[in-house]
Amino acid sequence: MAQAAVSMAGTAAAPAALETTGLCKSFGALNVACAIDFRLERGARHALIGPNGAGKTSFVNLVTGALVPSAGRILVDGADITGLAQAARVKRGIVRTFQITTLFRGLTVLENVTLAVSERLGSGGDIHRPAGSRRAIIEEAYALLESLGLQDDSLRPVKELAYGRQRLVEIAVALGLKPKVLLLDEPAAGVPSSESGTIVETIERLPADIAVLIIEHDMDLVFRLARRITVLVQGAVLVEGTPPEISADARVRQVYLGERPPA
Amino acid sequence: MALLSEDRTVAGAIEIFARRHRFRWYEVLPWLVAASCYVAFPNYLALGAQVLAAILFGLSLDLVLGYAGIVTLGHAAFFGTGAYAAGLLAAHGWGEPLSGLLVAAAAAAAVGFVTGAVILRTHGLTLLMQTLMVATMLHEVANKANSITGGADGLQGMVVRPVFGLYRFDLFGKTAYWYCLGVLFIGWLVMRRIVFSPFGRSLTGVRENEARMHAIGSPVFRRRLVAYTISAALAGVSGALIAQTTQFVATDALGFERSGTILIMLLLGGIGRLYGAFIGVPLYMILQDRFAAIDPVYWYFWIGLLLVVVVMFFRGGAIGTGERLLQWLRRR
Amino acid sequence: MSEILSAAVSIAFHGLAFAMVLYLITVGLSVTMGLMGFVNLAHGMFAMFGGYAMTTLMNGYGVPFPLALAAAVVIVGAVSVVFERVLYRRLYGGAELDQVLLTIGLIFMSVAVAKYFWGPLAQLFQPPEVLRGQIDLGFREFPTYRSFLILCGAVLVTGLWLALDRTRFGAMIRAAVDNLRMAQSVGINTSRLFTLSFALGSGLAALGGGLGAEILPIYPGYATDYLIYFLIVVSVGGLGSIRGPFFAALLLGISDTAFKYLLPELGSFFIYALTLALLMWRPRGLVSSG
Numbered sequence: 001m002a003q004a005a006v007s008m009a010g011t012a013a014a015p016a017a018l019e020t021t022g023l024c025k026s027f028g029a030l031n032v033a034c035a036i037d038f039r040l041e042r043g044a045r046h047a048l049i050g051p052n053g054a055g056k057t058s059f060v061n062l063v064t065g066a067l068v069p070s071a072g073r074i075l076v077d078g079a080d081i082t083g084l085a086q087a088a089r090v091k092r093g094i095v096r097t098f099q100i101t102t103l104f105r106g107l108t109v110l111e112n113v114t115l116a117v118s119e120r121l122g123s124g125g126d127i128h129r130p131a132g133s134r135r136a137i138i139e140e141a142y143a144l145l146e147s148l149g150l151q152d153d154s155l156r157p158v159k160e161l162a163y164g165r166q167r168l169v170e171i172a173v174a175l176g177l178k179p180k181v182l183l184l185d186e187p188a189a190g191v192p193s194s195e196s197g198t199i200v201e202t203i204e205r206l207p208a209d210i211a212v213l214i215i216e217h218d219m220d221l222v223f224r225l226a227r228r229i230t231v232l233v234q235g236a237v238l239v240e241g242t243p244p245e246i247s248a249d250a251r252v253r254q255v256y257l258g259e260r261p262p263a
Numbered sequence: 264m265a266l267l268s269e270d271r272t273v274a275g276a277i278e279i280f281a282r283r284h285r286f287r288w289y290e291v292l293p294w295l296v297a298a299s300c301y302v303a304f305p306n307y308l309a310l311g312a313q314v315l316a317a318i319l320f321g322l323s324l325d326l327v328l329g330y331a332g333i334v335t336l337g338h339a340a341f342f343g344t345g346a347y348a349a350g351l352l353a354a355h356g357w358g359e360p361l362s363g364l365l366v367a368a369a370a371a372a373a374v375g376f377v378t379g380a381v382i383l384r385t386h387g388l389t390l391l392m393q394t395l396m397v398a399t400m401l402h403e404v405a406n407k408a409n410s411i412t413g414g415a416d417g418l419q420g421m422v423v424r425p426v427f428g429l430y431r432f433d434l435f436g437k438t439a440y441w442y443c444l445g446v447l448f449i450g451w452l453v454m455r456r457i458v459f460s461p462f463g464r465s466l467t468g469v470r471e472n473e474a475r476m477h478a479i480g481s482p483v484f485r486r487r488l489v490a491y492t493i494s495a496a497l498a499g500v501s502g503a504l505i506a507q508t509t510q511f512v513a514t515d516a517l518g519f520e521r522s523g524t525i526l527i528m529l530l531l532g533g534i535g536r537l538y539g540a541f542i543g544v545p546l547y548m549i550l551q552d553r554f555a556a557i558d559p560v561y562w563y564f565w566i567g568l569l570l571v572v573v574v575m576f577f578r579g580g581a582i583g584t585g586e587r588l589l590q591w592l593r594r595r
Numbered sequence: 596m597s598e599i600l601s602a603a604v605s606i607a608f609h610g611l612a613f614a615m616v617l618y619l620i621t622v623g624l625s626v627t628m629g630l631m632g633f634v635n636l637a638h639g640m641f642a643m644f645g646g647y648a649m650t651t652l653m654n655g656y657g658v659p660f661p662l663a664l665a666a667a668v669v670i671v672g673a674v675s676v677v678f679e680r681v682l683y684r685r686l687y688g689g690a691e692l693d694q695v696l697l698t699i700g701l702i703f704m705s706v707a708v709a710k711y712f713w714g715p716l717a718q719l720f721q722p723p724e725v726l727r728g729q730i731d732l733g734f735r736e737f738p739t740y741r742s743f744l745i746l747c748g749a750v751l752v753t754g755l756w757l758a759l760d761r762t763r764f765g766a767m768i769r770a771a772v773d774n775l776r777m778a779q780s781v782g783i784n785t786s787r788l789f790t791l792s793f794a795l796g797s798g799l800a801a802l803g804g805g806l807g808a809e810i811l812p813i814y815p816g817y818a819t820d821y822l823i824y825f826l827i828v829v830s831v832g833g834l835g836s837i838r839g840p841f842f843a844a845l846l847l848g849i850s851d852t853a854f855k856y857l858l859p860e861l862g863s864f865f866i867y868a869l870t871l872a873l874l875m876w877r878p879r880g881l882v883s884s885g
Contacts, residue, residue, distance in 0.1 A: 064478070090480030102478070104471040110280055115468050116479045118461050124481055125489075127462040130284035134461070138277050154276045177479060334692050381875060387691060388634060389878045392830040396871045399823060403864040519819075523699060530696050564707030570700025574693050575685065 015078030017042045017211035018063065018094070018181045023072035025062055025235075032058040034236040036072070040181060044211045047226035049219075051255060055235040056215045057099060060183045064096050065089045076181065090119075093180030097170045099189055099215075103158045109169050110154035113141040116176035141176060148172050148202055164195025171202055182206070184214045188221060200224065223247075231255070284459035293541050297444055301437075309436030309508075310552075314545055315443035316504035319450045321529050321540025323497035326454060328526075329535030330463060331490040332470030333383070334391055336522050337398030338498055340378070341371040343517030345499025347405065350418045350512035358424035364446065364503050371499020372492050374401075379491035383484060386473075395519075402517040417513035421506070432508065439508035446504055450497055457493065458537055466490055470535075527570060533582030542581045604735065606853045612741040614841075614848030615748025616810050619803030621828045621840050622755065623796020629772045629835015631687050631789050634694040637701035638800060639818035639825055643709065645671045645801020646813035650718040660723045664805045672798030679793045687789075702818045709815035717812035744806055751802075752841060759837050768792055772835040824851075827870050833880025842881055 018040035025033040032055045040046055048056050061067040063074060065086040074082045076092050084092070104112050117137050118124045132138070145151045148168055153161055158169060167187060174182060187203065188196045203225055206212060216222050222229065222243075229246045231238040239249055246252055300311055320342055327333045345367035352363050382393040405412045413419055425431040430438045457463045465486055468476045476483050506512045515521060524547070532543025550569075555562040577584045624638040648667035652658040658666070682701075686694050721727075722740045730739040759765035767788055771778040779785050804813065811821055827847055832840035847866065854865050873881075 066477075086477045087480045087482050090478065096478060098474075098478070102472055102475045104468055104475060106471055107467065108280075110276065111464070114280075115464060115481075119465070119479045119481050123461050124465050125462050125486065127457055127460045130456070130459045131461045131464045132281035132284050132459070135277075135281065138281055142277055151276070155279060173475075173479065328692070334695060336695070382871075385874070385878045388628065388830055388834060389874055391634070391691075391695070392826055393871060393874055395823065395826065396867045396874075400864060400867045400871070403862050403867065407860065407862055407864070519823075526696065527699070534692070560707050560710050562707075563703050564711075567700040567703030567705075567707065570703065571682070571697055574697040574700065575682070 014042070015075070016040055017044065017077065018213070019075040019078075020063065021073045021075070023059075023062060023074065024070045025058060025067055026070050031235050033062060033069070033072075034234075036232075036235075036237055038230065038237065040211045040213055042211055043208050044213070045225055045227045046212065047214045047216060047222045047229045048232060049216060049222060049229060050232035050238075053234075054232045056232055057185055058235070059232065060096055060185050060213075060215065063181075063183065064094055090177060093178070094183070095174045095177045095179035095181070096183040097167075097174050097185055097187060099185040101163070101166045101170055103166065103169055103173065105159040106157055108155050108157055109145065109150060109161070109172075110138070110141055112158060112169060113144055113172050113176045114138055116173045117141050117144075120177050144172055144176055148175075149198070162195065164191040164199065167191055167199055168202060171199070175206075179210055181211045181213070184212065186215050186217065188216070188218060196221075284455075293538070294448070301440060305435070308440040310548075312436050312439035312443040312508050313505065314548055315440070315447045316501050316508070317525070317528070317548070318540045318544045319443075319447050319504065320498055320501035320525050321532070321544050322450060322454050322537075323494045323501065324525055324529055325534060325537070325539055326457065326466075326497070327491055327494040328529070329539065330458060330470065331466045331487055333394075333487065333491065335394040336391060336519070336526070337394035337396070338494075338525060339517050339519070339521035340394075340398035340401050341375055341495035341498035342502035342521060342525075343398075343401060343405065343512075343514075344374045344495075344502065345371040346502030346506040346512045346516040347412060347418070348499065349503035350421055350506040351411075353421040353423050353507065353510070354418055358422045360423055360426055360442070360507050363423075363507060364500050367499045367503030368496040369499075371502070372496035375495025376488070376492045379488045379495075383487045383491060398517060398519070398522060402514060402519075405514045405517055412514065413512075415514050417511050421510040421512070423507045423510055432510075436508070443504050443508060446500065450500065453497070455537065462486065462489070527566070529580075530570070530573060531580050533580035536579070536582040539580055539582055546581070601735075602856070606856055607849065608737060608745075609741065610849030610852035611845070612744045612748075612848075613807075613810055613852060614844040615745055615752075616803050616807030617824060617828050617848055618841050618844040619748065619751065619806065620800045621803075621825050621832075621844065622837060623793070623799045624825060625829045625832060625834060625836060625840045626768065626772070626792050626796050628829060629833075630768065630775075630792060631683070633683055633687060634691055634698065635683070636695060636698040636822060636826075637705065637818060638698075638797075639821055640702065640705035641671050641675055641797040641800040642804030642807075642811075642821075643705065643813060643817035644674075644804075646720075646804040646808045646817070647709065647713060647718065648801070649805035650720055650808060650813060651713075653721070654719060660726075664802065667805050668798045668801045671801035672794045675797030676790060676794050679790055683793070684789075702822070705818050706815045709817070713815070715815060717814040718808065720808040720813070722809070740809060744810075747806060751799075755799075755837065764791070768837075827866070831870060831873050831877075831880055833877075833882040836880065836882040839880050839882030 016039040020036055020038045023033055023036040036059065048059065050056055058067060062069050065084060069082065073080055076094060081089055081092060104115070114137060115124070117140050121137060123134060123137070142151065142154060145154050148171065150165065150168055150172060153165065158166060161169065171187065184203065188199050191199060200221060203212070203214070214222070214225060226243060228240065229243055230240040231246065231252055233255055238251060238255065239246065241249070297315065301308065304311065324338050327335060348367040348370040349363040352366060357363065378397045382390060382397070385393065406414055423432055426438060426442055432438050465476065465481055468481065469483055469486060473483060502516060528543040528547040529539050530543065531546050532539035532541065550566070551562065554565060573580060579586065620639070620642045624635060627633055627635050627638070645667045648670050649663045652663035652666060653660060682697065686697060726740045726743050728739050729736040730742050759769065767778070767783050771783060771785055771788055775785060804811070811817070824847065828840050828843045831846065832843035850869065851863070851866055854861065854863070
């Protein structure tokens, strides 16, 4: 709670880790994002919720550069990144995980993370020496796997892992990029409940200085992990606030449960 | 005790991973075989030289297809560019072979870089079409400019000087064989280094999941372009080898059949396995030598059928099938 | 001045006839590639065998032209179903490379089969008496058969486009090309749709091959030598589109005829350069869908 108060007080002074102003995206007549003003503070634990088709993944795509906005700006630590390509934004610390596991399925777990670490350190394009000679990179990747409990699977191809563990590898890859802003797109999606506990714990243990935005449908997860929630409906922000404020909000209840607002 | 075993596990996984690029004992086999062929088949050295040059061509295709995942039906464009570069040099007074190889590599790399910069932003069928268009265009140019290239009849008057000024290209193909073997060895070393380098690993990443590569901040287009250019250079060298050792170049060096044949050879051996060309090229050429001589029509049918069967039932070509066989044997 | 006009009319006429043939052959390929995502380089063999079936029936058994053509369409359409169910189906959604290599293998086999049964020379095609010679259209005379070809093509194209827009089958194809999973979830039997549209596409190819036997001679190298034309039409037209390949075929047919007529020493170079430029400008084709 104190942390929330501190970050609230700090908004006027310090730039947000991530900020969008007037972000819009339309495909012809279809509006997936309308004038979205959004702030993600440093060290935030923020959730983005909304009904299906609300434009949550599109928002992530806009922020990461997979989609080019029709209008609006995106700022990271106060710097305008709207014109940057995907790869450049990753270098600025904007990292995402995908709703559907997007890993190098034929490669080993260790290799997956090593590739990420390698790119971060700028040696991903080295031709002159073997990949295996960069001990420091491999050890960093391995240490990361250890911190997530994945070290026993390090030499197994990703496709052999249980889906829940694959989702963990996805998070490991993201962490290997030392993100400043981490966008988790439905991290527990498709994971059987027996395995989702590990994922939730992993998210809880994320370093405090990373700004985390989680897209989720599972309300238990949202209320457990998030300190602030933004509700997105049909591409526009409906309301934003703390978990108690959101669960009490009549408009949110209407959107999710179809209740009429009290007369 | 527990700490020790933990260390061993940590060290174990990292060690295995870090040692992948070390030379294995069986990697010396292809070179032993090649060297012994020199002794065992003295009458087939000219053919042998062709096979060795074609293996280099196959390696170059593997870099772009097997590792970077760029499906191309026009790789002969680079082969032919290199062949004509070396051929034109030799036909106009510059017969020194090694420098001819370098010029061929540079010319082919230039073509690869320019065309790659234009077409590598696309994927799928569009990319496939564009590779085909580039090769077909070059083929047309070579055909029409037959005053320079000799057209379908071929370039006349190539004179290639002895290698290092000492080893003349003789009628038995002895010099040609060692020449091609030496160049192939260097080409193989280059390929091997690339494939095990961070760059090579990132190519595998691009092939496996391009979206993921973008999401880890990898400059995908640049990597593909570099791979394409290097591959073009190697293909150019292989074209130059054939031109120099046969002292002949014709427009078929740029043709669709050449692009298609090398693709088939690589498939038979195994795509993306580094050694696919070493197995697929000799296999195809031996099969062709045996069967096409009997009946060209039958040859076309059986090679077509072989292709269909390999794609449907023998994924990964000879190497892939061999790996699965080994795994199955180990389990028993 | 009238010479230029006359040349232009000739080019337009012959280019249009060529375009009709190209379109009939390739529309099925466009649907196959767009709907099933299957790169079928061997599509030309359906046109080829359609031509072979038609000419064999006509020359060897005296079957009249319309009947031979219809029979060829039915035979090829039926046989193509076997290909689809036994081979192609297994590689749907698979690696594009596998599809390319499989179909290259099939092309090779088709070349050998054609040469074995019919020899290396082009098949003789003699249209029925009524379609031979020239026809007077008032301001000029035109070859009768090609005029018939253009008319036939126009009727077929119109019929095809109407069927696409007005029938349920057409709607299902459009839906499935647009979004396969959605189409499946609204209950469209995509497996059967694939087979039917594949058979239809192959039948149309046979029709184009038979009708166009005069423009694209029927000989064993048909599927390899004309492959590049078919691929140009499909990739420039836009995969999965039924209208796109028509405009691409027009573009290719007329410009190829024009270049061959006006600048024969440059050969097809400009066609390839034009294709490359078009693909760079519109990578997904002139009329992209989905």
